Amino acid sequence: SLPDVHARVKILTIHTRKVRVDNSVDLEKIAKMCIGFSGADLANLVNEAAMHAARENQEEVSQNDFLYARDRIIMGVEQEFVLDEEDKKRVAIHESGHVLAAVLLEHADPIEKVSIIPRGQALGMTEQLPLKDIKNFPQAYLLDKIGVMLGGRVAELTLLGDLSSGAASDLKEATNLATHMVSHWGMSELLGPVYYQKGEEHVFLGREMAMAKDFSEATAKLIDDEVRRIIREKEEEMLKLFKAHQKEIVALSERLVEKEMIYADEIKSIINL
Numbered sequence: 001s002l003p004d005v006h007a008r009v010k011i012l013t014i015h016t017r018k019v020r021v022d023n024s025v026d027l028e029k030i031a032k033m034c035i036g037f038s039g040a041d042l043a044n045l046v047n048e049a050a051m052h053a054a055r056e057n058q059e060e061v062s063q064n065d066f067l068y069a070r071d072r073i074i075m076g077v078e079q080e081f082v083l084d085e086e087d088k089k090r091v092a093i094h095e096s097g098h099v100l101a102a103v104l105l106e107h108a109d110p111i112e113k114v115s116i117i118p119r120g121q122a123l124g125m126t127e128q129l130p131l132k133d134i135k136n137f138p139q140a141y142l143l144d145k146i147g148v149m150l151g152g153r154v155a156e157l158t159l160l161g162d163l164s165s166g167a168a169s170d171l172k173e174a175t176n177l178a179t180h181m182v183s184h185w186g187m188s189e190l191l192g193p194v195y196y197q198k199g200e201e202h203v204f205l206g207r208e209m210a211m212a213k214d215f216s217e218a219t220a221k222l223i224d225d226e227v228r229r230i231i232r233e234k235e236e237e238m239l240k241l242f243k244a245h246q247k248e249i250v251a252l253s254e255r256l257v258e259k260e261m262i263y264a265d266e267i268k269s270i271i272n273l
Contacts, residue, residue: 002038004133005031011039015046022060030066033112033129045069075119083116083123088257090156091116091124094166096252097155097242098126098148103271104241105144114252115261123166126152139187142177146234149174154238155249174234178227188226196223 003011008031016027034042048069053061083091095114102108109128116124128148134141153167186193197214242249248271255262255270262270 002036003042005035008034008037008042011042012046015043016061019046019050020060022062024063025061025066026063030063030070032132033067033070035130035133041073045073048072071119071125075122075125077119083118087123088116089253090160090164091166092253092256093155093159093249094152094164095124095126096249096256097151097153097158099151099252099267100155100242100245100248100271101148101151101238102126102128103267104245105147107138107141107144108148109145111264111267113261113263114256114267116256117260122169139181142181142187143230143234146174146177146231147238149177150231150235150238151242154235154242155253157239158242158246159249159253174231175227178230179223181230182226183223190226191219191222 005028009027012027012031016025030045034045037045045066046069049061049065052068053065056065058065095116099111099114102111109130112127112129114124114126119125126148149170150167152170153163156163156167181187182191183196186195196219251270252262252267255266
């Protein structure tokens, strides 16, 4: 099994023994930001951080080097292309929507930082930092997680009045999460406390394998209807919330266009709720 936060701290301690790190390095915070990392991933993290420090001609590895290495491992390298002003503004509004949703929704994970620097396939990124490794997900937490996923799309609707293709991965994640809530975790009053098999996650191929459903087409339609209902109801809730907080989205997006990356402390000062 993958290491928990305490094990990740110990693994990082082992891999940094021969690396000169400065006083800014907080291995516990780094470990909390590396949920899902294996021991090999953590070794790679330290290696990437050390190489980044060397490229910057530093004598020691800093916390920022570790943060850079984590972003590189998770999201890939920064892209060389530059967004034009219109795209930059839209991406900033989209990411500001994720940020505001995370701040406003009671059960959402705290925000760590937001960026509109293109990495890998993503034009922007909003990073949340859970306070602990969660093994059991309450329904309220899952619904707010869907709300954060929908925040970018809703922000575009609220400020720009139309949509872009930038919400594709958000919608995919929200749909998968809502499907699990309905078919696997019994979180639908309509379908009740029943587990419905909709495919099998293959541990080696890392994708869902097709297999025979153990329920009728009528039940499949009910599952689809419930997934659609959960997402639509959460979207309507976010639309009402964002209409009351348009000035916060504007303030966040303008600062993002200016700085391209902002961290939790500055986000709190901008929103100031």
